[in-house]
Structure formats: C-alpha cells, structure tokens
Amino acid sequence: MKFLSPLIAGVCLFTSPSAKAEPIGDCHYHLLDFLQNGEFDNRDGAFPADASGLMKDGRYFQLPYGERHRRLTGLLEVTRRNNITDVVVSGMPFVKKWAEDDFFLRPKYYLDSSSRVKAARDTDLQVAAAFMDYKRRFAGDQTRLADLNRLHPFICALDTTDLGAVDLAIKRIQEYPGVWEGLGELMSRHDDLTNLTTGERPRGNHPSLIRLLKFAGKVSLPVSIHHNVAPISRNASEVKEPWYLNELLDLLNQTVRKESDPDNRPIVMWCHAGISRRIVVADYRQILERVLKEYHENLFIDLSWVVLGSYVYKDLDGWVSLIKKYPDNFLIGSDSVGKYSNIPMELKKFQALLSALPTEIRAKVAYQNLSTILKNAKTARKSKGLGDGGITLPHDFHLPERFGLESLQKKRP
Numbered sequence: 245m246k247f248l249s250p251l252i253a254g255v256c257l258f259t260s261p262s263a264k265a266e267p268i269g270d271c272h273y274h275l276l277d278f279l280q281n282g283e284f285d286n287r288d289g290a291f292p293a294d295a296s297g298l299m300k301d302g303r304y305f306q307l308p309y310g311e312r313h314r315r316l317t318g319l320l321e322v323t324r325r326n327n328i329t330d331v332v333v334s335g336m337p338f339v340k341k342w343a344e345d346d347f348f349l350r351p352k353y354y355l356d357s358s359s360r361v362k363a364a365r366d367t368d369l370q371v372a373a374a375f376m377d378y379k380r381r382f383a384g385d386q387t388r389l390a391d392l393n394r395l396h397p398f399i400c401a402l403d404t405t406d407l408g409a410v411d412l413a414i415k416r417i418q419e420y421p422g423v424w425e426g427l428g429e430l431m432s433r434h435d436d437l438t439n440l441t442t443g444e445r446p447r448g449n450h451p452s453l454i455r456l457l458k459f460a461g462k463v464s465l466p467v468s469i470h471h472n473v474a475p476i477s478r479n480a481s482e483v484k485e486p487w488y489l490n491e492l493l494d495l496l497n498q499t500v501r502k503e504s505d506p507d508n509r510p511i512v513m514w515c516h517a518g519i520s521r522r523i524v525v526a527d528y529r530q531i532l533e534r535v536l537k538e539y540h541e542n543l544f545i546d547l548s549w550v551v552l553g554s555y556v557y558k559d560l561d562g563w564v565s566l567i568k569k570y571p572d573n574f575l576i577g578s579d580s581v582g583k584y585s586n587i588p589m590e591l592k593k594f595q596a597l598l599s600a601l602p603t604e605i606r607a608k609v610a611y612q613n614l615s616t617i618l619k620n621a622k623t624a625r626k627s628k629g630l631g632d633g634g635i636t637l638p639h640d641f642h643l644p645e646r647f648g649l650e651s652l653q654k655k656r657p
Contacts, residue, residue, distance in 0.1 A: 264327065265326050265327040266327065266610065267327050267328075267329045267607070267610065267611045268326070268327065268328055268329070268576070268591055268610045268611050269328065269329050269330045269331070269575070269576070269577075269610065269611035269613075269614040269615060270328055270330070270331040270332065270576070270577050270578050270587060270591060270614075271330075271332050271468070271513060271546050271548070271575040271576065271577040271614050272332060272429070272468070272515065272546055272548045272549075272577030272578060272579045273319075273331050273332060273333055273334070273577065273578055273579070273580055273584070273587065274334055274335065274336050274429075274579070274580065274581045274582055275315055275319075275333050275334065275335055275336075275370075275371055275374065275582065276335045276336040276367055276370060276371070276581075276582050277304070277336060277581050277582030277583075278336060278338060278339060278340040278351075278361075278581070279303060279304075279339065279340065280335075280336065280339055280364055280366070280367060280370065281297075281303060281304035281305070281306055281582065282297075282304055282315055282582030282583065282584075283296045283297055283298070283304060283315070283318060283582060283583045283584055283585060284296070284297040284304070284305075284307060284312075284314035284315045284317075284318055285297075285314045285315075285317045285318035285321070286305070286314065290311075291305045291307070291311075292305065293305040296318075296583075296585065297314070303350075304582065309373055309377070310377055311377065312370065312373045312374040312377045313374060313377035313378035313380075313381045313382075315374045315584075316374050316375065316378045316392070316395065317378070318584055318585075319331070319333075319395065319584040319587075320388075320391050320392070320394065320395070322584050322585065322587055322588065323391075323394050323395075324391070326587070326588050326591075328394065328587070328591075329394065329611045329614075329615060330394055330395075330396060330611065330614050330615050330618060331394060331395050331396065331587075332396050332398055332426065332428075332468065332577070332614070332618075333371065333395050333396060333397045333398065334371065334397070334398040334399075334400040334428060334429055334468075335364070335367030335368055335370055335371045335400050335401060336364060336367055336400070336581065336582070337363065337364055337367060337400045337401045337402070337429070337431060338361045338362065338363065338364055338431075338437070338441065339361070339362050339363075339364040340357075340359065340361055341359045341360045341361065341362055342359065343357070343359035343360070345357075345359070346359055358440070359440075360440055360441070360442045361437060361440045361441045361442070362441075362442050363401065363403060363441075363442075363443070364401060365401050365412075366401070367400065367401045368399050368400065368401045368416050371397050372397070372416070372419070372420040372423050372424075375392070375395075375397060375420075375423050376420065376423070378392060379392070396425040396426065396618055397423055397424055397425060397426075397634070398424065398425065398426040398427055398428045398429070398466075398468065399413055399416050399417075399424050399426070399427050399428075400427070400428055400429050400430065402427065402430060402456060403443075403452070404430055404431055404432060404446040404450055404452050404453050404456070405443065405444040405445070405446050405450055405452055406452055407451060407452050407455060407649070409452050409455070409456055410452075410455045410456050410459045410643065410647070410648070411643075413427060413456065413459065414459075414637065414641065414642075414643070417635055417636075417637050418637055418639065418641070421631070421634075421635075421636040421637070422631055422633055422634040422635070422636050423634045424465070424634050424635050425465070425466070425618065425621065425622070425633075425634050425635065426460075426465050426466040426467060426468065426618075426621070427456060427460050427465055427466075427467045427468070428466075428467050428468030428469060428513065428515075429468045429469070429470050429515055430453065430456065430467060430468065430469045430470070431446055431469075431470050432446045432447060432448045432450075432453065432469060432470060432471035432472075432491070432492075433445075433446065433447065433448065433470075433471055433472040433488050433491075434470050434472060434520060435472060435476045435520040435521050435522060435523070436476070436521070438472075447488075447491050448469075448471045448488060448491030448492045448494070448495050449490075449491040449492075449494035449495045449498070451648070451649060453469070453495055454495060454498050454499060454648050455647060455648035455649065457495065457498075457499040457510045457512070458498075458499050458503070458508075458510070458647070458648040459643065459647070459648070460510045460511075461499060461500075461503060461508045461509050461510035461511075462508050463625065463628070463630055463635060463637070464507075464621050464624035464625045464628060464630065464635075465510075465621065465625075465635060466510075466511040466512075466513060466617055466618070466621050467510055467511065467512050467513065468512075468513040468514075468515055468546065469512060469513070469514060469515060470515040470516065470520075471488065471491065471492050471514065471515075471518060472488055472518055472519070472520050472523055473486045473488055473489050473492075473518035473519065473523065473525060473528070473531070474486045474487055474488060474489075474523050474524075474525050475487060475488070476520070476521070476522040476523060477522050477523070477524040478522075480524060481524075482524060483524050483525065483526050484523070484524055484525060485525070486518075486525050486528075486531055489518070489531065489535070492514070492518070492535075493535070493538075496512070496538075496539050496542070496543065500512075500539060500542045507624065507628075509541075509542055510542065511542055511544070511617055511620075511621065512542055512543050512544065513544045513545075513546050513575060513617070514543060514544065514545055514546060515546045515548070515549075516546060516547075516548055516549045516550065516551045516579075517532060517545045517546065517547060517551045517555070518532075518551075519549075519550060519551035519554065519555060520549070520550065521550055523554075528555060529555070529559060529562050529563060529566055532545065532566070533566055533569070533570075536566075536570050536573055540570055540572075540573055543573065544573050544574070544575055544613065544617065545573055545574050545575065546575050546576075546577055547574060547575065547576055547577075547594070547597075548576065548577035548578060548579040548590075549579045552593060552594065552597070553593075556597060557596065557597070560596070560597065560600060561600075563597070564597075564600050564601060567601060567605065567609060568601070568602070568605060571604075571605040571608050571609070572608060572613055572616075573613070574608075574609045574613065575609070575613055575614050575617075576591065576594045576598075576609060576610065577591075578590035578591050594610075597609075598610055
C-alpha cells in the first residue's frame with residue numbers, strides 16, 4: 245500500500261540547527277545497506293567519493309579498518325543537530341546477490357531484482373569495528389566519548405533457523421566485550437525478503453528464535469524482531485487473515501509466560517507492528533490491542549516503516565486511543581538503511597501522530613519509552629554482573645547444549 249504523507253501540524257520536532265528541537269529517539273536504524281556499505285563522513289575528501297562517501301557508480305566506498313569511526317561521527321552529528329536522544333544501531337543481516345542475469349545493473353536493494361539474498365555474517369563485525377575505531381580515535385576526548393552513549397548497537401546477523409545461532413551471539417559478545425546492548429533486527433517472516441533469502445525460511449516460533457529470546461532474557465538484552473502478522477496480498481483489496489500471529493504468540497508464551505523468573509523474561513520490540521509491504525489485515529488495531537493486553541509488560545511496538553502510512557494515519561483517532569491505553573508500549577524509528585542523513589526526514593513523518601497525543605504521552609512515544617527500555621536493560625545487566633554499559637560475558641560463559649529446547653524434547657517419541 246502506498247505511503248500517505250500526513251499534514252505536518254502542531255508540535256515542531258525538526259527545526260533549523262539554530263533552533264532547539266524537541267527530544268526524539270530512533271528505535272530502528274541500519275548502519276549498513278544491502279551491499280554492506282553505508283554513508284560516512286568524508287568531508288575531508290580522504291576517500292574517492294563525495295562528502296557522504298557515495299561514489300559515482302551509486303555505491304558507498306568500502307571503509308578500511310581504522311576508519312570506520314566515520315560512520316558514527318556523521319551519525320552522531322545528525323543526532324546532536326536534531327536532539328535525537330537514543331538510536332538503536334544494527335548492521336544489515338543480508339547481502340543482495342549480484343546474479344549473472346543482472347550483469348547490466350547491480351541491484352542495491354532486495355527488491356531491485358529477483359536474485360537471491362544471502363546471509364551477511366560479517367555485518368556485526370563492521371558495526372563493532374565502527375564502535376571500536378571511534379573509541380580509539382577519540383580516546384582522549386571525553387565529550388565525544390560521552391556522545392557515543394546516544395548509540396546502542398544490536399547484534400543482527402543471527403540465523404533464526406539455526407539452533408546454534410545463540411552460540412554465535414555469545415561469540416560476538418565475547419569478541420567485543422562492552423559493545424553490544426541488544427539483539428536485532430532478528431528476521432522471521434518478512435514479505436519478499438523471506439521469499440528471496442537462500443536457505444530455510446524462518447518462522448516466529450522456530451526453536452532457534454526461542455533459544456535466542458531465552459538467552460536474551462537471561463542476560464537482559466532487549467530484542468527487536470521482524471515478524472509479519474500475515475502473508476502478502478496481491479492487491480489492497482485482498483484481505484488476509486493474520487495467519488502468522490499465532491507463531492509470535494507461541495514465541496512469547498514459550499519465553500515470557502512460561503519463564504517463572506520475571507528478571508529472565510525478554511523485552512521484545514516488534515518491528516513495524518508486524519506490518520510490511522502488501523500486508524492487508526482487517527481490524528488490525530483491535531488485534532494488536534488484544535496482544536498488548538496479554539503481553540504489555542514485555543512487548544513493545546515499533547511503528548516505523550509502512551505501518552505508519554498504511555494503518556496508523558488511515559485511522560489516526562483509533563490508534564491514538566490505543567496508544568493512550570498503552571502509553572508505555574509504543575516506539576518510533578526511522579528504519580533508514582545505511583543512510584543516517586535520512587533519519588530526520590523519516591522521523592518527521594511521525595509528527596502528526598505525536599501532535600495528536602497528550603503532552604506526557606507524546607514524550608513517552610517520542611523518546612522516553614525507548615530510553616527506559618535501554619536504561620532498564622543496562623541496570624539489569626549490571627545487577628547480574630554482566631557489565632556496566634554494553635554487555636560483558638565471562639570467558640567461561642556457556643549454555644547447556646539443549647538450552648531452550650525443552651519444547652522439542654517433549655515432542656520426541
């Protein structure tokens with residue numbers, strides 16, 4: 245469904261650099277694109293590209309190790325100029341294949357051609373390198389180091405159909421202690437992207453995801469997950485039942501409801517509220533309300549991407565009522581892919597929604613809910629002896645071989 249841009253009215257969140265913008269957060273930003281590159285600060289002309297790192301062929305220059313801090317210096321400047329308090333930063337867990345049939349034009353986005361999409365296992369290494377390079381580059385500059393607290397890196401390159409994915413998460417944490425603050429965007433069902441991805445198709449209640457969420461709860465790492473609520477429709481009039489909702493509910497049942505210790509229950513950020521391109525579901529706001537009624541303590545709704553135009557702005561009064569009922573459970577994000585200069589423009593799309601909310605709730609949705617999730621997770625990790633900031637695991641940390649597989653064991657004859 246086509247995005248409908250709302251009329252911008254009411255509270256002004258984005259102003260000229262000379263004016264003070266109201267605080268806002270971004271729960272969903274990808275540092276890298278589908279070619280595993282992204283925008284960076286090249287204003288000094290150090291690399292053969294324009295000031296944003298873009299080359300003449302339309303690709304971003306591939307930064308070498310030691311220079312990847314440039315991705316963060318540019319991003320942080322955008323956050324300062326626009327009073328963006330927190331940004332959840334992840335890589336891109338996929339890379340678009342350049343197939344033989346596409347030799348005439350290299351695809352840059354997953355929908356640019358019918359060629360396959362492959363897992364990008366090194367994307368987290370690039371994100372970690374950017375943070376490590378930044379800390380080394382500005383080791384003596386306390387102001388710049390303090391600025392880094394605005395950014396919260398999540399591990400995303402985890403195969404949600406692989407029972408061993410949790411072991412890779414642990415490996416990444418131990419390779420880069422004190423860096424990571426969450427897991428995500430973890431991929432479950434995702435319209436054409438799922439169909440184009442090589443290998444087994446993920447689902448919301450796959451045992452791999454159950455293991456990852458149980459681990460995340462155990463070590464107090466918030467999780468963002470992309471899980472479409474229904475299959476794609478051929479056109480806007482083809483309404484689908486929310487066939488995939490039960491998978492998410494089963495995942496939450498296994499990891500939240502059945503976890504006896506509240507301190508080990510995962511915090512889940514549901515990307516795009518379960519909506520993607522060509523997802524047509526009737527009465528979806530009411531469906532979402534029933535889900536929140538059951539899991540509002542652990543489930544948070546990311547309103548980024550197409551759900552805003554395709555659902556929220558088509559029934560603004562209804563969504564405002566829902567947000568008023570669950571004011572602590574909604575987040576906003578840019579879902580900008582490898583281009584931090586787009587973040588202000590994408591976040592500005594929420595202004596009509598935020599302006600329709602009471603002042604106190606507007607602040608919660610704009611930035612306080614995200615900040616609270618991240619701060620509470622940090623406090624919980626510290627109380628568990630897992631670091632003061634990003635997570636740190638002991639070198640001898642390990643999980644039992646069948647950790648989180650209890651439901652599978654019960655199914656065995």
